[in-house]
Each structure stands twice: as C-alpha cells, then as structure tokens.
Amino acid sequence: MREQCDGHDLSAGVCVRYVCVEYSTYLIRALASSHRSISRTRPKLWVWTLATAAVASPPAYLTGLRYSYSSPRIHTYLFFPSPNVQFPFHSPFLRAYITLLYSAYKTRDIDQLERDRPAAMVSVAVLKAAAAVCAVLASTLAVYLYRVLWLVPERLRRQLRAQGIAGPPPSFPYGNLADMRKASAEAKRTSSSSIGVGGGGGSIVHDYRPAVFPFYETWRKQYGPVFTYSVGNMVFLHVSDAAMVRDVCLCVSLELGKSTYNKATHRPLFGDGILKSNGASWSRQRKLIAPHFFPDKVKGMVELMVGSARALVMAWEERVTAAAANGGCEVELKVDDDIRAYSADVISRACFGSSYDKGKEIFAAIRELQKTVSKPNLLAEMLTGGLLHNNRDAWRLNRSVGKLILDTVNATEKEENNLLNAMLRSAAAAAEAGEGDGEGGGGLSKAAAEDFVVDNCKNIYFAGYESTAITAAWCLMLLALHPDWQRRVRGEVLCELPDDGTATLPDSSSLQKMKQLTMVIQETLRLYPAGSVVSRQALPRDGVTLGGVRVPGGVNVYVPVSTVHLDETLWGSRALEFDPARFAAGSGSTAPHMYLPFGAGARSCLGQGFAMAELKVLLALVLARFEVRLSPAYVHSPVLRLVVEPEHGVRLLLTRVRA
Numbered sequence: 185m186r187e188q189c190d191g192h193d194l195s196a197g198v199c200v201r202y203v204c205v206e207y208s209t210y211l212i213r214a215l216a217s218s219h220r221s222i223s224r225t226r227p228k229l230w231v232w233t234l235a236t237a238a239v240a241s242p243p244a245y246l247t248g249l250r251y252s253y254s255s256p257r258i259h260t261y262l263f264f265p266s267p268n269v270q271f272p273f274h275s276p277f278l279r280a281y282i283t284l285l286y287s288a289y290k291t292r293d294i295d296q297l298e299r300d301r302p303a304a305m306v307s308v309a310v311l312k313a314a315a316a317v318c319a320v321l322a323s324t325l326a327v328y329l330y331r332v333l334w335l336v337p338e339r340l341r342r343q344l345r346a347q348g349i350a351g352p353p354p355s356f357p358y359g360n361l362a363d364m365r366k367a368s369a370e371a372k373r374t375s376s377s378s379i380g381v382g383g384g385g386g387s388i389v390h391d392y393r394p395a396v397f398p399f400y401e402t403w404r405k406q407y408g409p410v411f412t413y414s415v416g417n418m419v420f421l422h423v424s425d426a427a428m429v430r431d432v433c434l435c436v437s438l439e440l441g442k443s444t445y446n447k448a449t450h451r452p453l454f455g456d457g458i459l460k461s462n463g464a465s466w467s468r469q470r471k472l473i474a475p476h477f478f479p480d481k482v483k484g485m486v487e488l489m490v491g492s493a494r495a496l497v498m499a500w501e502e503r504v505t506a507a508a509a510n511g512g513c514e515v516e517l518k519v520d521d522d523i524r525a526y527s528a529d530v531i532s533r534a535c536f537g538s539s540y541d542k543g544k545e546i547f548a549a550i551r552e553l554q555k556t557v558s559k560p561n562l563l564a565e566m567l568t569g570g571l572l573h574n575n576r577d578a579w580r581l582n583r584s585v586g587k588l589i590l591d592t593v594n595a596t597e598k599e600e601n602n603l604l605n606a607m608l609r610s611a612a613a614a615a616e617a618g619e620g621d622g623e624g625g626g627g628l629s630k631a632a633a634e635d636f637v638v639d640n641c642k643n644i645y646f647a648g649y650e651s652t653a654i655t656a657a658w659c660l661m662l663l664a665l666h667p668d669w670q671r672r673v674r675g676e677v678l679c680e681l682p683d684d685g686t687a688t689l690p691d692s693s694s695l696q697k698m699k700q701l702t703m704v705i706q707e708t709l710r711l712y713p714a715g716s717v718v719s720r721q722a723l724p725r726d727g728v729t730l731g732g733v734r735v736p737g738g739v740n741v742y743v744p745v746s747t748v749h750l751d752e753t754l755w756g757s758r759a760l761e762f763d764p765a766r767f768a769a770g771s772g773s774t775a776p777h778m779y780l781p782f783g784a785g786a787r788s789c790l791g792q793g794f795a796m797a798e799l800k801v802l803l804a805l806v807l808a809r810f811e812v813r814l815s816p817a818y819v820h821s822p823v824l825r826l827v828v829e830p831e832h833g834v835r836l837l838l839t840r841v842r843a
C-alpha cells in the first residue's frame with residue numbers, strides 16, 4: 185500500500201482506516217467509460233468527479249465519513265473506510281461500491297475493475313436514485329426554510345412597519361442576533377476596561393443597561409420607545425412607551441400569554457407548569473396555586489423563613505468570632521452562595537415541610553437538569569419549534585426528579601404546612617368538584633394531579649430561588665454603599681426586635697412595621713429588577729391591540745423593566761440614584777403601573793408577598809447583628825445570566841453590632 189498519495193500522508197493509522205482515491209481515477213475509469221486516457225475523458229472526468237462528490241456527500245455526511253475536494257484542479261479526495269473496518273452505514277450497495285474502490289486502490293488492477301463494472305453500475309444507479317431523492321428533498325427543504333425563516337417573520341414585520349413601527353434591518357437567517365452579539369462583545373470589552381470598583385462606591389453607576397443590553401439602548405435611541413427586532417424567525421416588539429405598557433399591564437385576556445419560544449426545548453424543566461403555560465391550562469393552575477400564597481398563608485411561613493435565616497446568621501457570627509479570636513474585628517465575605525443556600529432552604533421548607541433536607545437534594549437535581557437543557561439550539565428551535573430537540577439526558581433526569589418529588593410529597597402526606605401537599609389536596613378537591621381541566625368534562629385524574637404538583641414544584645423553584653437570592657445580594661450591596669440608609673433600617677429593626685429578650689426574632693406583625701426596610705427593598709428592585717423584561721406573546725392569529733397598535737399573532741412583546749424603572753420622566757431627575765425615600769408616599773413614580781419588578785397584570789408574580797417576607801426576614805436578622813461595608817475587592821459588574829446578577833459576587837466586610 186502506498187504511503188504517499190499526492191502529497192497526503194497515508195501512513196500507518198490513516199492507511200488502515202481510510203483509502204484515498206486519487207483524482208477518482210479508478211472510480212471514473214471503472215464506472216464511467218472504457219476510455220483508458222484520462223485526457224480524452226476530461227469532460228466526463230469533470231462530470232463524474234462532481235457527481236461522485238455529490239452522490240457521496242449525503243451518505244458520507246450521514247455516516248461521518250470525510251471527504252474534501254479542491255475545485256481549481258478538480259482534485260477530489262474521497263475518504264472511505266477500509267472494508268476491513270466495521271463502518272456504520274450498512275447499505276450492501278455502498279459496501280460493494282467501497283469494496284470496489286478499495287480494491288482499485290490497492291491493486292490498481294484496471295482490468296479487474298472493468299470486470300466488476302456491471303456490479304458497480306448497479307451501485308451507482310442506486311446512488312444516483314438516492315441523489316435524485318436527496319435533490320427533491322433538498323429543494324422541498326429549501327422552500328420550507330425560506331418560508332419559515334424569512335417569509336413568515338417578514339409578514340409580521342411588514343404589518344408592524346405599516347403601523348409606523350421601525351427597527352434594525354434583520355438578516356437571514358438569524359435576524360438581528362449578530363448585531364446583538366457584536367454590541368454585547370463591544371460593551372463587555374469597554375466595560376472591562378472601566379469597571380466600577382467598590383470600596384467607597386464612588387464609581388458605581390446603577391444604570392447597567394449599556395453593559396447588559398447595549399443593543400436595546402442603541403435601537404431605542406434610533407427608533408424610539410416602540411421598535412421591532414428579530415432573533416432568528418422570532419419577531420419582538422420592544423415596548424417602553426407608557427400607553428402600551430399600561431395596556432400590557434391591564435390586559436387580563438388569555439390572548440396575551442407567555443412566549444412559546446424555547447417551550448419545547450425547556451419542557452423537561454418547566455413541563456406544563458404555571459410559568460410557561462397559556463390559556464385554560466394556565467388559568468386553572470393559577471386558580472389552584474394562588475390561594476397558597478395569599479397573605480394569611482405567607483404569615484404562616486414566616487417562622488420557617490426565620491429558621492433558615494438564623495442558620496445563616498449563626499454561620500456568619502461564627503466567622504466573625506473566629507476573626508475576633510485572631511485579633512481582627514471584621515470578616516470579609518462573598519455573600520452570594522450563603523444567600524442562595526438560604527433561599528433554597530426557605531423554598532425547600534415551604535414546599536416539603538419536614539422533609540426539607542430531601543427537598544434540597546431535589547433542588548440540586550433540578551439544577552443539574554437545568555444544566556442539561558440550558559443550551560437550546562436556535563436553528564433547531566426556528567425550524568421545528570424545538571420538537572426535534574430530543575434531549576434524552578434531560579428527560580431521563582426529569583423522570584428521576586419527578587419520582588423524587590412525588591415520593592417526598594407522599595411521605596409527608598399528613599402535614600398541614602407543606603405547600604406541595606396543600607396544592608395536591610387543592611387539585612383533588614377541584615377534581616371532586618368537577619373543576620378539572622375541562623377535557624372530557626371530568627376532574628383531574630390522579631396522574632394529571634401528580635404532574636401538576638411535579639411541574640409546579642420545579643416552576644416555583646425556578647421562579648423563587650434565584651430571583652430572591654440575587655435581590656437580597658443587591659440589597660446588601662446597596663446598604664453597604666449607603667451607610668445612612670443602613671443605619672436607618674437597623675434602627676427600625678432594633679426598635680421592632682429589641683435586645684431585651686422580648687422579641688429578638690421577627691414575626692409577620694413586626695415585619696409589617698418595618699417600613700424603611702420595605703422602601704429599601706422596593707428601591708433595590710427598581711434599580712436591580714430580577715426579571716429584566718416582562719415578556720408576552722400575542723397568541724391569536726389575528727393579533728391583539730395594545731396602546732393603539734395591532735400586534736400580529738406570534739409577535740413577542742417585551743417590556744424592558746430596567747428602562748421603564750430608570751425613565752427620568754417618571755422617576756425624576758435623580759432616577760439613577762439610590763433613594764428609597766421616593767417610596768415613602770407610595771408608588772414612587774408618576775405612573776404606578778410603570779413599576780414592574782414583579783411583572784404586570786394577570787400574570788404578575790404569585791410569590792410577591794412570599795418574596796418580600798423572605799427578604800425582610802433575612803435583612804432584618806443580618807442588619808440587627810452586623811454592620812456591612814463594601815469590600816475594596818468588590819467589583820461592580822452586573823451581568824445577565826438567569827437574572828441580572830453581580831458577575832463577581834457581592835463582597836462585604838462584616839462587623840458585629842450585637843450578639
């Protein structure tokens with residue numbers, strides 16, 4: 185066997201696995217003509233070389249074989265596995281064809297090839313037929329792609345343009361994605377050279393929009409408060425105009441729902457739970473879950489929040505004590521992970537009652553699940569709506585998470601203070617009362633009720649865990665940056681929780697009296713809203729009308745919360761500054777509906793009261809015991825992950841104020 189083939193090294197391992205058919209000479213001569221001279225068959229040489237490449241491409245691609253050709257010299261290399269090697273494509277024709285080529289290469293026995301020519305011709309005929317089928321399929325696919333990727337979204341954009349709504353010109357097939365990526369990369373480059381460093385906090389700017397959403401900022405300046413852009417074939421309507429935002433907030437119709445984008449890909453994560461569902465399914469679930477978050481129910485959960493917060497505070501106290509033993513009076517902490525652990529502990533206790541340790545295991549498994557589905561493929565999403573995104577690992581993990589949840593819920597069946605059990609009971613009660621899913625006129629079957637609980641356990645975890653933890657971290661950062669507000673809040677907390685042993689731990693009534701703390705949290709949520717956009721989709725084919733604009737069916741409406749929250753016309757000239765006092769008299773702005781940290785309208789956050797109580801319990805206990813200052817090592821760099829969070833965490837210096 186030759187070691188060199190036209191300059192390509194075919195030695196050792198390569199030779200064993202692949203055969204290089206030089207110029208396709210033997211193939212061409214065996215299959216195409218009886219001419220012996222290549223020069224005389226040059227026109228056929230062209231045709232056969234290209235035809236071979238075309239025919240071989242799909243199976244080569246499908247089976248992972250590699251080939252390449254350099255057109256200037258019509259120099260085709262076809263790499264086929266040796267017939268001695270097990271290869272994955274079990275077509276007998278292809279195998280015969282490859283065997284022929286291989287023997288041609290090995291022996292260079294042209295006469296033998298001539299003898300084998302009829303069999304090879306059969307193979308070629310089959311391959312040609314396959315090529316014809318491929319060609320038909322390819323052209324059908326091309327038409328389908330053009331329709332799905334361009335014609336459909338272009339029709340929506342045209343309808344918006346006709347109403348005077350402009351936007352950046354999209355390109356095929358990814359819309360404005362390239363512009364968005366470019367702007368983000370550019371913003372990252374410039375912000376990394378001018379990142380605000382804490383310590384005194386003088387250089388910290390609360391407006392993170394240019395760093396996190398630079399493209400929205402550019403387009404908003406260029407096209408005004410209502411503009412359209414596209415990601416792939418999804419058309420978005422970006423809305424920060426007060427009239428339209430008001431209509432989004434006031435809309436209680438099921439015609440405005442959650443986007444179906446990524447829904448199939450994210451199905452193992454969210455299932456058919458409340459976060460992503462629409463229409464009757466959503467309204468049934470909302471009706472079943474909402475009562476469990478009513479104020480009287482949240483009151484009953486304050487104690488469990490206090491239990492979780494005490495564990496955190498005690499851990500921090502131990503660290504301060506250890507620092508004091510070493511002669512220091514303060515300790516530096518990156519607080520994010522501890523706060524996340526607190527948030528997970530609270531949700532776990534709320535959902536699983538006494539089995540909250542099991543609950544934490546479940547949430548760890550849900551986080552694993554999240555990693556397996558976190559990267560939707562945009563092209564697959566555009567072409568199939570994610571239906572072909574068959575993530576087997578995710579589904580496997582999903583099944584085991586579902587079983588874990590059900591086992592844990594069933595093990596705590598008798599407990600009263602257990603959110604998931606209570607939800608299961610509500611579902612059963614609704615089923616008995618005939619208020620089921622409406623399908624078949626009956627109630628929820630046992631399996632459907634179990635799915636409802638499993639899906640919504642994951643939904644509540646996703647909705648409540650990260651958002652609350654990150655808000656608490658931002659809040660501590662802002663209080664560290666503003667010692668005056670920290671003192672005010674501490675004064676208020678110590679007033680409610682005096683150090684005389686009467687009430688050192690908060691309860692629902694003392695929490696309610698902590699007005700300054702509430703204002704600080706509200707202002708934190710204004711400057712650093714965990715949900716950066718309120719998103720909706722116009723569901724009916726003929727669209728919905730918002731603020732006088734007919735939004736065509738399928739268009740996604742995005743309300744940029746940070747833009748609305750920093751609008752000087754609503755919040756005054758000091759909109760970019762931290763000033764909790766603006767909430768002293770109520771909504772803090774001239775348009776209450778433009779304050780959207782918990783979303784808007786019918787789909788606003790169900791856990792709002794729960795989250796506020798959870799934040800207040802933690803902050804009250806921390807501020808009652810520690811003074812917090814920003815560490816000089818703190819780097820202010822908000823970044824968009826699931827929510828907008830501090831990229832490098834929040835680093836604080838803690839000093840004890842009371843035991």
Ligand code: HEM
Nearest residue numbers: 647648651652655714715782783784787788789790791795
């Ligand atoms: C500071 C913490 C939180 C913030 C900032 C927050 C924010 C939000 C936002 C912006 C939405 C979407 C609203 C919309 O589209 O109009 C939402 C929905 C939701 N949140 Fe929260 N949330 C927080 C904590 C929680 C907690 C702790 C829970 C439950 C324990 C929770 C449960 C939910 C649920 C179930 C929904 C879906 C409501 C629906 O679609 O009907 N959230 N939240």
